[in-house]
Amino acid sequence: MLLLVTNLAAVTAPAPQKVSLAVLPFVNRSADGANEFFCDGITEEIINALAGIEQLKVISRTSSFFFKNFEGPLSEIGDQLHVSVVLEGSVRFHGDQLRISAQLINVADDSHFWSETWDRKLENIFDTQDEISRLIAEKLREHWGHLDVADRLLTAKTSSLGAYERYLQGQYLFNQWNPESANQAIAQFEQALAQDAGLIEAHLGMADSYSFLAVAGFAPREEAWRKAQEHIKKAVALDANHAGLNYMLANDAFFTRASYQEAMQYGQRSLAAKPNYAEAQRFMAFLYILRGDMSVAHRHLQYAKSIDPLNPETRFYEAYYYYLAGEYTLAKQILKELLAANEKNVPALVTTLYVLLSARQWQEAAAFLEGIPAELMTPDERLGMECLLMALETSTPPAGLAQLTQHAEAPEAHHAHTYLFLVQVVLGRFDAAFAVLDKLFTVQSSVLLLSFSYPLAEPLRADARYAEYHRRIYALEPAPAQKPAKPKATGLETAKAQAYAETLKRYVAQEKPYLDPTLSLRALAHQIEIHPNQLSWLLNEYLQQNFNEFINHRRIEHFKQLVVDPANAHISLVGLAFESGFNSKTVFNTAFKKKEGITPKAYQKGQLSAGEQGEQ
Structure with missing residues (x-):
């Protein structure tokens, strides 16, 4: 590898x-x-x-x-x-x-x-x-x-409640991922935009819906793409830095113009606007996988999995990572799970075939290919897979090669291009393979862009021309200079932290704010005149206690004073807990046992017993 x-x-x-x-x-x-x-x-x-x-x-x-x-x-x-x-x-x-x-x-x-x-x-x-x-x-x-x-x-998002309601209805419908709901979603988004033309999320919803209909073949392709582009342009005019917009532009750059560099730039902009955007994290992992930067891809994939572990797309990119890394058993298992959940998952079907071919499991690949319904594969993709399988098995030109070559003459025959490229590599015809690869730059074939990095194309790496093609296909401009990160607003210098800590402890000891059962961190911060974020940092990072631990510790100490006072003998333990600032019996018992190691009742008995022994 x-x-x-x-x-x-x-x-x-x-x-x-x-x-x-x-x-x-x-x-x-x-x-x-x-x-x-x-x-x-x-x-x-x-x-x-x-x-x-x-x-x-x-x-x-x-x-x-x-x-x-x-x-x-x-x-x-x-x-x-x-x-x-x-x-x-x-x-x-x-x-x-x-x-x-x-x-x-x-x-x-x-x-x-x-x-x-x-x-x-x-x-x-x-x-x-x-x-x-x-x-x-x-x-x-x-x-x-x-x-x-x-x-x-x-x-x-908007000053119009009506526009917001229509947008939410559109998003709800679009998330059902079927053509009928997508068309209904478009109607809702249109109504939202009629009430607020500046609602960028509705423009992105329109672009998403038309793109889905175009890719899935449920609308005239050119017309649907044109309408999607119209709304993308309007979204750019509204907010060029929007995370969702830049993610959409990254996909558009990659899949419609085969521009790896633009896709990378838009992906970076998306994450700059929203670092925890799972979709953009997955897409960046995908781009780095193709380029061979597996450690960087790993970081993006790990991040995506940490915040979106059950999304089938996260699982697919995990399988894709393993496939391009040559870990075929792991890739195959994940793809099997994806297909068990959705047998019509086309990316999982096609990638499974590539995994089987790369693992030299010819018979299983042939059986798997035969079992894929005709409507889930284009004719060129099926023909290409059959040719590729035969070339791998026999190391001789497959019977369908002439037909595949003829189909690849059409500029838009992207599947024919990629399979012809891979067949030529497998047969050792590197000149012919590079000739096909040149179509990537003339017809902007994202499928060819993908196949260049596939394990089946690995023999090409021994050719002197490989490095130059890799540079051209996965071109990257130097990353722009990063602006210095703004200093953290909450971090305190040691001397200042110590002064604030002393102020806090003195105020709490004198004023006993913990006796108020409604006390919050924000209220306490206001009382000692510091920002709530600074008090949060002071407690957790400097004093190593969260707010509840800090306050409940003092409530417990107050309770311990009350429970040994004979004047309070007529008050129940729960009553004394409430007098100490607790507002829940369960919270009191849990906090007390955690701090003292025994129950409040056991503590009371122990104190009474100790007092009686002292009197004797």
């Missing part, structure tokens, strides 16, 4: 970060069930808002929605998504009012450590989504660790 493969250990997802979260689809509690699209939209907005927090790992929409209507144990969600916390929620609509409920659950012990309900007007949906997202972030950092939480996590 060109480069040694980095062992992904089946591209296992990394261990959970300090704070890792899955936002499950919000449940529609409305009587008529007509607002399912709105519930999905709220879920997606909260995912996007929280994903913008640097220290928080948030599972992407596709993998989270895998568990829509899931009724199994929470531990299964945690195991499959590799998260420590799950957010569940529901929405109930009543006229122009909506009630949103949410709760955070610790996966390890299935404990609900926070819940809240909001009654709001539908017209305030954007502010409500931001409010909910910020409060969730606040509670996560109080319980789990430092997060930098901005004063606002979401900005309104």
Whole structure:
């Protein structure tokens, strides 16, 4: 191989970060069930808002929605998504009012450590989504660790509620991935744009829908592509740096113009706008795989898997990585799983054939090819596969080579080009192979661009011309100079951190704010006059305690003073806990046992016994 493969250990997802979260689809509690699209939209907005927090790992929409209507144990969600916390929620609509409920659950012990309900007007949906997202972030950092939480996590996509509703309906329909729903989605996006022509997400939805119809063959190809391009141009005029737009432009550059360099540039722009964009992370992995930069591809693939592990596209690119790395057994197993879930997964079908051919499993490849329905392969692709299989088996020109060569004369016969190229390589006809490869530059064949890096084309690497073609095909301009990273807003110099810590401890000792059961990190920060993000950093990074540990420690110490005071003998343990600032019996008992190693009742008995012995 060109480069040694980095062992992904089946591209296992990394261990959970300090704070890792899955936002499950919000449940529609409305009587008529007509607002399912709105519930999905709220879920997606909260995912996007929280994903913008640097220290928080948030599972992407596709993998989270895998568990829509899931009724199994929470531990299964945690195991499959590799998260420590799950957010569940529901929405109930009543006229122009909506009630949103949410709760955070610790996966390890299935404990609900926070819940809240909001009654709001539908017209305030954007502010409500931001409010909910910020409060969730606040509670996560109080319980789990430092997060930098901005004063606002979401900005309104539009000032028109009607346009937003039509956009959400369109997105809901498009995500069903069938031609009927795609056409219905287009109608919704059109209505959204009629109310707000500047809604960039609706333009991207139109482009996505028309592209899907064009690629899948459910609309006149040229007309559908033209309409998709019209909306892409409008989106560029609205926000050229939009992550989703640049991801779309990266795909357009690669698959319609065979421009590896442009695809790479747009992919980089997409990630610059949104580093946790799983689609762009996968696409960048794909580009680096083709170029042979397996270690860089590995990093992008690992990132994609950490935030979107259940997405079939993530699994496919994992298999693709192994295929081009020569790890055929691993690639074959993943592709088998993908086809078990969807037997019409065309990329998985074709890649399986390439894996079998590369592994020299001729008979299995022939049987597999024969079993693929005619409607799932173009005639040129089937002819090309048959020729390639025969050339590999016999090392002689296949019977269909003349027909394949004739078909490859057509400029748009991209499948014929790529198979003719591979057959010529297999037969050792390198001059002929390079002659076919030259079509890549004249007809902009992305299929040829792909096949140049395939293991079956590896013999070509011994030719003196290979390096120059590799440079031309996978051309890269030098990366632009990076702007210096802005200094972290929350990091404190040692002297300043020490001063703030002393101020905090002195204030807490004197004023006892922990006796207020509603005390939050943000409220305490306001009381000692520092930014909440700085207090979060001070507690977690400097004092090595999260907010709850810091406050509950002092509540427990206060309780211990109360419980030995004879004047409080008539008050129950729970009553004393509430007097100490706790507002939950379960939280009190758990925190006390964790700190003291015994239950509150056992502690009380021990103190009473010690007191009696002292009196004797």
